[in-house]
Amino acid sequence: MKYFRILLLLLVFPLVSATSAHKFYVSITKIEYVKEKSSLQIITKIFTDDIEDVLKQRYDASISLDTKKETEAADEDLKKYLLQKINISVNGKPVKLDYIGKEYDTDMLVAYIEVKDVKELKTIEIENKVLMEMFPEQQNIIHLKTPESRRSLILDKDEPSGKLKFN
Amino acid sequence: MRLLNSLFLTALFLVSAAVSAQDETETTKREPGHYNTNRFKQLYEEFSTPNMFRTASGAPGPSYYQQQADYKMDILLDDKNKKISGFETITYSNNSPDILEYLWVQLDQNKRAKDSKSPLIESSDTAPADMAGNFVQNYMDGGFDGGFNILEVKDAKGSPLKYTINQTMMRVDMPKNLMPGEKFVFSIKWWYNINDHVVDRARSGYETFEDGNRGYVIAQFYPRMAVYNDVEGWQNSQFWGRDEFALPFGNFEVNITVPSDHIMDATGELQNRKEIFTKEMMNRYEAAQKSFDKPVLIVTQAEAEAASKNFSTTNRTWKFKAENVRDYAFATSRKYIWDMMAVKMGSGSVMAVSLYPPESNPLWEDWSTRAVASTLKTYSRMTFDYPYSKAISVSAKNQGMEYPMICWNHGRPDKDGSISERTKFGMISVIIHEVGHNYFPMIVNSDERQWTWMDEGLNTFTQYVAEQDFAEEYPEAIAPNKKYPSRRGPAKSIVDYMAGDQSQLAPIMTKGLNTYNFGANAYAKPATALNILRETIMGRELFDFAFKTYANRWMFKHPTPEDFFRTMEDASAVDLDWYWREWFYTTDYVDIGVKDVKKFYVTSKMNKEVKEMIAARGISESDLPPLVYMVEEDSEDFDESMRNEKLGDVKTLNEYIMENIPAEERSKLKQPNYFYKVTFEKPGGIPMPIIVQYTYSDGSSKKVTYPAEIWRKNDEAVGKVVASEKEITKIEVDPDEETADIDTSNNSWPKRKKLGAFDKFKNKTNPD
Numbered sequence: 001m002k003y004f005r006i007l008l009l010l011l012v013f014p015l016v017s018a019t020s021a022h023k024f025y026v027s028i029t030k031i032e033y034v035k036e037k038s039s040l041q042i043i044t045k046i047f048t049d050d051i052e053d054v055l056k057q058r059y060d061a062s063i064s065l066d067t068k069k070e071t072e073a074a075d076e077d078l079k080k081y082l083l084q085k086i087n088i089s090v091n092g093k094p095v096k097l098d099y100i101g102k103e104y105d106t107d108m109l110v111a112y113i114e115v116k117d118v119k120e121l122k123t124i125e126i127e128n129k130v131l132m133e134m135f136p137e138q139q140n141i142i143h144l145k146t147p148e149s150r151r152s153l154i155l156d157k158d159e160p161s162g163k164l165k166f167n
Numbered sequence: 168m169r170l171l172n173s174l175f176l177t178a179l180f181l182v183s184a185a186v187s188a189q190d191e192t193e194t195t196k197r198e199p200g201h202y203n204t205n206r207f208k209q210l211y212e213e214f215s216t217p218n219m220f221r222t223a224s225g226a227p228g229p230s231y232y233q234q235q236a237d238y239k240m241d242i243l244l245d246d247k248n249k250k251i252s253g254f255e256t257i258t259y260s261n262n263s264p265d266i267l268e269y270l271w272v273q274l275d276q277n278k279r280a281k282d283s284k285s286p287l288i289e290s291s292d293t294a295p296a297d298m299a300g301n302f303v304q305n306y307m308d309g310g311f312d313g314g315f316n317i318l319e320v321k322d323a324k325g326s327p328l329k330y331t332i333n334q335t336m337m338r339v340d341m342p343k344n345l346m347p348g349e350k351f352v353f354s355i356k357w358w359y360n361i362n363d364h365v366v367d368r369a370r371s372g373y374e375t376f377e378d379g380n381r382g383y384v385i386a387q388f389y390p391r392m393a394v395y396n397d398v399e400g401w402q403n404s405q406f407w408g409r410d411e412f413a414l415p416f417g418n419f420e421v422n423i424t425v426p427s428d429h430i431m432d433a434t435g436e437l438q439n440r441k442e443i444f445t446k447e448m449m450n451r452y453e454a455a456q457k458s459f460d461k462p463v464l465i466v467t468q469a470e471a472e473a474a475s476k477n478f479s480t481t482n483r484t485w486k487f488k489a490e491n492v493r494d495y496a497f498a499t500s501r502k503y504i505w506d507m508m509a510v511k512m513g514s515g516s517v518m519a520v521s522l523y524p525p526e527s528n529p530l531w532e533d534w535s536t537r538a539v540a541s542t543l544k545t546y547s548r549m550t551f552d553y554p555y556s557k558a559i560s561v562s563a564k565n566q567g568m569e570y571p572m573i574c575w576n577h578g579r580p581d582k583d584g585s586i587s588e589r590t591k592f593g594m595i596s597v598i599i600h601e602v603g604h605n606y607f608p609m610i611v612n613s614d615e616r617q618w619t620w621m622d623e624g625l626n627t628f629t630q631y632v633a634e635q636d637f638a639e640e641y642p643e644a645i646a647p648n649k650k651y652p653s654r655r656g657p658a659k660s661i662v663d664y665m666a667g668d669q670s671q672l673a674p675i676m677t678k679g680l681n682t683y684n685f686g687a688n689a690y691a692k693p694a695t696a697l698n699i700l701r702e703t704i705m706g707r708e709l710f711d712f713a714f715k716t717y718a719n720r721w722m723f724k725h726p727t728p729e730d731f732f733r734t735m736e737d738a739s740a741v742d743l744d745w746y747w748r749e750w751f752y753t754t755d756y757v758d759i760g761v762k763d764v765k766k767f768y769v770t771s772k773m774n775k776e777v778k779e780m781i782a783a784r785g786i787s788e789s790d791l792p793p794l795v796y797m798v799e800e801d802s803e804d805f806d807e808s809m810r811n812e813k814l815g816d817v818k819t820l821n822e823y824i825m826e827n828i829p830a831e832e833r834s835k836l837k838q839p840n841y842f843y844k845v846t847f848e849k850p851g852g853i854p855m856p857i858i859v860q861y862t863y864s865d866g867s868s869k870k871v872t873y874p875a876e877i878w879r880k881n882d883e884a885v886g887k888v889v890a891s892e893k894e895i896t897k898i899e900v901d902p903d904e905e906t907a908d909i910d911t912s913n914n915s916w917p918k919r920k921k922l923g924a925f926d927k928f929k930n931k932t933n934p935d
Contacts, residue, residue: 032925041925048589067587077449101932107589112928154667 007057025050025135029086029128033121033146040090040115042097044082046130048109054134055081066104078102080129084113087161089125107150122144127161180292205630206854207879210744213752214729216296220397225733228722233613233725236417236608242384243424244361244477244499249373252358253389259351263395264416267345271395271403272337274599275387276359278408279369280314284334297859310625314360315390323352326761335406338388355390368566370575378501379667380475380525384563384575386496387412394614398727404616410680411608411615411622414493416723422486425499425643428479430466432522432559433497433504435489443485455507456518462506462536468525475525489571491723493555493612496570498561504630506532510540519543522563525578530594535560535576538598539639545633546606549711550718558605560598568599569604594653599637600630611721619679619730622750624693625731631698658907660701661687661695665756666909672754675722676728695907696750700783703856704875704904705741745875758851760913761898767802767842768809771818774798785933793819797842814838837888845898846886847873848913854878855906861889862897870902 025123030042033129052065064070088095100112128140142153144164153162206687218225219230240255259266278285288495294449320328329340336489347348364372364384380858394402394413394475402413419435424630431884437443444452448465455463489495502524509516519539523531539560543553566575578594580586606629608622615622631653637644638651645651654660663686673682682688701710716738718732732747773788774796783786795817797802816819824833847857854875862868877885889895898916901908908914912921922930 017261032923041923044724064588067585068584079748100929106652107593111711112925112932114925129885148667 001038025131025138027128027130027138027140029126029140029142030164031124031126031142032062032145033118033144035121035147038117040088040095040118040124042086042113042115044086044113044128044130045105045108046111046113048104048107050098050135051078051081051109052133053064057134065109068156075102078109078111082113085129085132086113087127090115090117091120091122123163123165125163126155128155129160132160141159173443173797177792197884204880206852206882207742207876210732210748213748214732216771218397221730222725223733223735224229225717225730225735226737227724227730230264230266231724232262232397234262234392234395234415234845236415237419238389238495239420240389240495241422241424242389242778243482244385246383246429247380248424249361249387250358250699250914251385252356254354254356255389256352256354257392257501259345259353259392261345261347261349261351263397264347265395266347266834267341267395269485270339270345270351271354271393271401272355273387273391273403273406273412274315274317274332274335274340275370275391275394275406276335276337277314277332277364278406279311279359281312283314284405289657302307309361311360313360316358317390318356318358319354321354323354328353331837336393336403338509339706349645357390359388361385364566365564370566371496371631376475376524376526378475378502380478380500380502382498382500382502382563384496384498384561384566384568386494386568386570390493391438391494392417394725397612398724398725399617402614402891404615407680407812409685410619412494413614413616414612414692415491415723416491416612419487419492419495420490421489421495421497422484423487423497423499424482424841426501426842427481427483428474428477428481428501430471430474430501430505430522431485431497431499432520432561432573433485433487434492434495434570435487437449437558438486438488439484440777442636443483452507456516457508458507459509459511459516462508462519462521462532464504464506464532467504468504468528468532471502471504472525475500478486492571493609494570498559498563498575499570499592502883503639504528506534506536507557510543512543512547517543517553517555518557520557520559521562524561527562528582530578530580530591531562534591534595535562535598537641537644538637539602541637542599542633545636546603548631549629550606550611550630550715553605553612554722555605558602560602567601569601571605574598574601574604575726590645595637596634596654600626601629603633606718611718612723612725613721614725614727615679617678618676619682619685620675620693621726621731623679623690624675624697627690628654628693628697628701631694632916640797652701652780655691655694656698657904658695658699659904661907662909663690664692665754665907672863674753693751699906700735700743700746703858704743704746705739709739709741710735728852745854753852755852756909757853757855758910759847759855759857759900759906759911759915761845761915761916762848762924763846763898764916765844765846767797767844768800768805768812769814769817769820769842770796770798770809770812771820772796772798772804774803774804777881783915795820813840837890839892841891841892841894843895844886845889845916846884847900848884849878849882850913851909854882857885858901860897860899860904860907861895862899864894865893866898867892867893 027044027046029042034041048065052063053073055063055077056082057085058081063074063077065074083097083099086097088097098114098116102109102111102113126142128142130140131138133164136157140155142155146152146166151164188365195825201660219228222228237258240253242251242253250538259270265646277283322328322342323824331338339353341351365374371384371388375381392415394415401473421435423431423433425431436772451463455465483593495572497657504525505522507518507520510519515896519536521535521539523535535586539558543558547553555572557572561573561575565574565577568575576594576597578590578597590882603626604622606639607626613621634651635651664684671683673688675688679685701707721730736743777796798809856875857873857877858870860868860870875888900914
């Protein structure tokens with residue numbers, strides 16, 4: 001369905017295509033509110049080489065993702081980084097994000113994060129600053145799905161957070 | 168009487184259906200008429216009328232012509248000052264029936280001129296940031312000027328010609344009009360500053376290695392003739408940077424002077440090999456021409472590393488000749504390792520070649536040349552035997568760009584020599600893609616400036632086939648994967664794009680520059696559309712023959728989209744107008760599902776519907792011919808005993824069989840005991856075949872495909888009655904995800920709730 005709002009090329013577009021002069025700096029985050037589980041299920045997809053670059057600069061130059069050299073410490077660094085850069089408020093109050101884990105899909109890193117005990121969703125404010133300190137043109141796209149609606153946000157350095165109201 | 172009765176009954180049913188339909192849609196105003204909006208109507212309005220240049224079959228017509236541009240060039244590359252200069256003589260042949268008043272020449276490097284308008288058409292009022300290179304060029308005084316400096320334009324006698332430069336296009340005025348069949352010879356002297364392609368992410372330029380040496384990949388570097396043809400006139404649409412090229416074929420004689428310690432390869436055959444090669448290199452070269460299973464090094468890594476320590480102050484000239492190519496490019500550096508292997512092609516052989524710096528090992532020595540060779544085999548099978556003598560893959564940072572016989576490709580190991588999966592597959596995929604471009608558009612020479620998809624889409628489709636072939640030829644390269652992890656091609660990979668916000672989508676039939684999602688629109692979607700056509704709509708045999716026919720018809724010519732669309736139908740007898748319209752001319756998407764399933768039982772007892780019908784018309788039951796009645800499971804007429812009724816229990820049916828079917832044939836009759844009316848819905852625009860898997864109570868299943876034409880009269884929902892000997896327990900549409908259905912939540916009966924990606928991952932991580 002109309003899930004992804006924009007720039008789907010990311011999923012299918014190589015980092016450097018045969019003809020593109022510029023790399024695309026974009027991540028896509030899908031958030032689904034599952035009411036019966038009182039849960040916000042978050043899946044965020046980021047280019048592996050971009051996130052590797054930022055982790056190397058911030059934490060440890062030897063970090064190597066999706067290779068045999070990948071360490072558990074790197075996973076900790078990733079968790080720390082994502083939880084620092086992604087912040088969510090539900091119904092006006094900041095909520096705790098649980099990092100569940102990550103996997104790789106071709107050249108994308110796919111991270112899973114959950115917010116529990118969301119009994120009701122009236123408003124949500126999402127801040128996603130992932131990679132913005134590294135790439136000024138970074139865009140982080142958010143797709144939010146609730147039982148009633150689908151909404152999208154495009155976040156960038158000028159506007160790294162956005163608020164959605166329901167009902 | 169019996170005949171009369173059935174006629175009457177038929178009429179009665181029809182009338183009753185019409186009446187009830189009218190009741191539902193009764194309006195106070197008569198509806199206006201409409202144009203033919205049927206999705207299956209032919210593309211007469213979209214297509215231009217066939218003519219003597221291009222036929223209705225999709226082949227070149229009897230008056231088809233194309234222009235020719237032959238070049239003689241002397242090029243000097245100044246490695247120290249990063250400058251390139253050239254003197255070129257162009258012989259332009261007017262093979263058209265038209266009188267030409269002027270010529271148009273492309274000056275692509277003016278995209279990098281200080282006064283280039285390219286940055287001006289890009290966003291924006293609130294761009295948060297700019298590439299450093301662009302920023303300097305745009306805003307800071309004394310920025311890099313990489314535009315052409317045209318020193319002179321002269322005719323064959325040496326008299327200056329008047330010329331006018333409009334951004335990336337130069338009009339050359341001739342002393343008199345060029346008549347059909349005439350040639351015009353003129354020369355251009357030029358130079359420009361070579362750009363750093365890593366900084367500005369350009370397709371041509373140099374990269375600087377850590378040891379200070381540079382690798383040059385040089386392309387669209389000389390003033391090039393524009394295409395003049397029957398479709399566009401002069402194709403002089405400006406080069407803004409992203410879109411590619413339209414170029415006529417011609418013959419080239421090119422002398423390239425570079426530092427003596429450089430190793431080079433280029434479009435065309437090296438003419439002075441004996442002068443350039445050492446005896447040792449010559450021996451290795453001869454061995455490579457006989458090596459069909461592995462590459463042979465012409466320049467070893469040790470030799471490249473030794474050469475990298477010096478900087479020659481003397482020059483030497485490499486001389487090349489190329490016939491029937493549309494463009495020219497070369498790569499040169501003192502850092503290059505050089506290897507080659509032979510590939511069987513028809514009755515002869517061609518060379519697969521790689522040029523790469525030591526930084527690209529280990530990786531390039533293993534897979535570059537092998538990937539080139541594998542690509543040539545697959546593409547030649549799908550199209551025609553590779554007509555050039557060689558295909559070269561050059562290692563260049565961040566690159567992926569194609570020219571005749573030569574291309575630049577990214578992918579290098581980490582500094583410690585380790586290679587991630589994504590680096591390896593990224594590198595092999597880009598090599599297959601760029602080498603594949605030799606076929607589309609270097610030989611099947613479509614207009615890239617206008618129709619990006621014609622080369623990128625066809626090439627990305629063939630790339631997918633070649634990737635799968637590569638994995639079969641070299642299973643060790645892809646282990647532990649069993650199939651090559653192709654990014655584009657499979658139907659389900661395009662779903663996210665096609666399900667996207669409509670304001671961000673453009674039809675495939677859009678000029679590349681004006682699409683929103685360039686990669687998905689010009690590469691992935693047409694490639695997927697062709698893959699679906701091959702695997703699901705036409706079948707491999709019909710598709711492959713038609714695709715090959717197109718490639719052979721337009722080899723060394725200039726095809727248009729219609730030539731492709733027409734040929735695919737002409738060679739296959741598959742009506743594809745609906746497919747081209749939906750996939751190429753619209754932004755529609757596929758969404759087909761099961762709307763409703765009703766179970767029926769067969770009985771000889773008259774049901775309520777028929778009772779009411781005959782009562783209303785004053786007919787009695789005895790007036791009717793023997794009828795078989797269908798009773799829906801949820802209707803009042805249904806009673807539980809019907810569940811166990813067999814066809815043999817239906818008296819009217821039994822009687823008919825006894826009367827009309829000879830005894831020996833009765834045993835051959837099917838005995839369906841289960842009847843279903845399945846209603847399929849199509850919330851998506853694109854009509855596609857309904858591929859249905861019926862699963863039975865005994866666990867067996869059957870796949871049935873109803874052709875796309877089932878939607879020709881009803882664009883929203885169609886019904887199918889399924890008579891089955893076994894009870895159906897599950898009905899699933901598109902079970903193998905081969906149609907790019909964007910919403911599979913309506914694909915099954917009974918409806919099943921699928922576990923989302925999140926829950927799947929969570930269950931895998933913490934099994935509760």
